[in-house]
Amino acid sequence: MPANRSEQSRRAILDASISMIGELGYDDISIEAIARRAGVSKQTIYRWWPSKGAVILDAATESLGTVVAIPDTGDIVADIRTQLTAILDLITTTGFGPAYRCLIAAGQSDPDLLRDLFQRIIEPNIDDFRARYALAHQRGEMRADADWQTMRDLLYGVVEYRLIHAMPLEPAYIDSVLAIVFQEVR
Incomplete structure (x- = not known):
């Protein structure tokens, strides 16, 4: 069960980042904004990625x-x-x-x-x-x-x-x- 939640969170983060980049551009999004849109904590993002660029590259x-x-x-x-x-x-x-x-x-x-x-x-x-x-x-x-x-x-x-x-x-x-x-x- 935790792996499912982790995969759902990861997917939500990637989906949020790819949609936000199209809406706002790179400079106007942050890890905090991605976390809010994905419904996760920013610590969750930082646990898997070292930077905003790394999240967007994965997406x-x-x-x-x-x-x-x-x-x-x-x-x-x-x-x-x-x-x-x-x-x-x-x-x-x-x-x-x-x-x-x-x-x-x-x-x-x-x-x-x-x-x-x-x-x-x-x-x-x-x-x-x-x-x-x-x-x-x-x-x-x-x-x-x-x-x-x-x-x-x-x-x-x-x-x-x-x-x-x-x-x-x-x-x-x-x-x-x-x-x-x-x-x-x-």
């Missing part, structure tokens, strides 16, 4: 869920389109987009937070893309000399750039980027 990481997994249908372009479209949906319909922007901004003065953000969100995506690229390469879905790092930077860097600068993110835009990236490697 953002969890909200990614299966969205970041690259499917494998045998068509790398379709698979990347599916993944990027799901990421765009997450960014534009949930608190993830504002949370991610705020974490990057807060990370500029908190190197530990920025390192954790890279290790928990960016690095797994890099590893997944590298693995999916290797599989596509083995299957002959692209030329042997295609540079996976440049492809990854172009595909995902565009999304991050547009997210960070609060520019529109639409699936049609993703189709244009996919066409540019993959026209030279097939």
Whole structure:
């Protein structure tokens, strides 16, 4: 029974933090405000997380869920389109987009937070893309000399750039980027 209560409290804290970041922004929320919204004590939060940034990073990481997994249908372009479209949906319909922007901004003065953000969100995506690229390469879905790092930077860097600068993110835009990236490697 206590594990259930703990999980309910943890979930309430993460849900409160991700919704509040979208409503108020990073600077205008506090551990105390998150605790009030979640219906827990601030000591409960501090028992599990060392800072507001750590709570929001956990909330953002969890909200990614299966969205970041690259499917494998045998068509790398379709698979990347599916993944990027799901990421765009997450960014534009949930608190993830504002949370991610705020974490990057807060990370500029908190190197530990920025390192954790890279290790928990960016690095797994890099590893997944590298693995999916290797599989596509083995299957002959692209030329042997295609540079996976440049492809990854172009595909995902565009999304991050547009997210960070609060520019529109639409699936049609993703189709244009996919066409540019993959026209030279097939």
